[in-house]
Amino acid sequence: MSQSPRVRPAVPEDYDRIIAVADEWWERPISSVLPRLHLDHFHRTSLVAEDESGLAGFLVGLISPSAPDAAYIHFVGVAPRIRGTGLGRRLYHRFFELAAAEGRSRVGAVTSPQNRRSIAFHTAMGFTVTGPVPDYDGPGADRVVFQLLLPPR
DSSP states (O other): OOOOOEEEEOOGGGHHHHHHHHHHHHTSOOGGGSOTHHHHHHGGGOEEEEETTEEEEEEEEEEOSSOTTEEEEEEEEEOGGGTTSSHHHHHHHHHHHHHHHTTOOEEEEEEOTTOHHHHHHHHHTTOEEEEEETTTTSTTOOEEEEEEEOOOO
């Protein structure tokens, strides 16, 4: 029986392992939306999950430097071999703890309207769902916007 993946803070050196699996895990070209700068500058608020088989999942998140109440989840991945085990939920809850510890009261995220799995996951996690918002990320780049209010500390 395999053990539950160990979740730890990310380090910049995790980038190469993450980007190496991104397109495979999404079954489409997606790596361009995760440049190295995210792990170089936001590793303190990002997470990596590992098990005996290696990389099991990750979450790239940040504490907003401009909105003092906000945190943002930019990119999350769970290895196909371990989906449905609750790892995604664990990563989100760990990030919520990080955000709350930084005095943040809300967490946001976005996805494309075609990403039904992400929309269903965020809805099940209690996020409010807005959209699709036309041209959110520029002309023709509609996005579904998620927001979750964290419980008061």
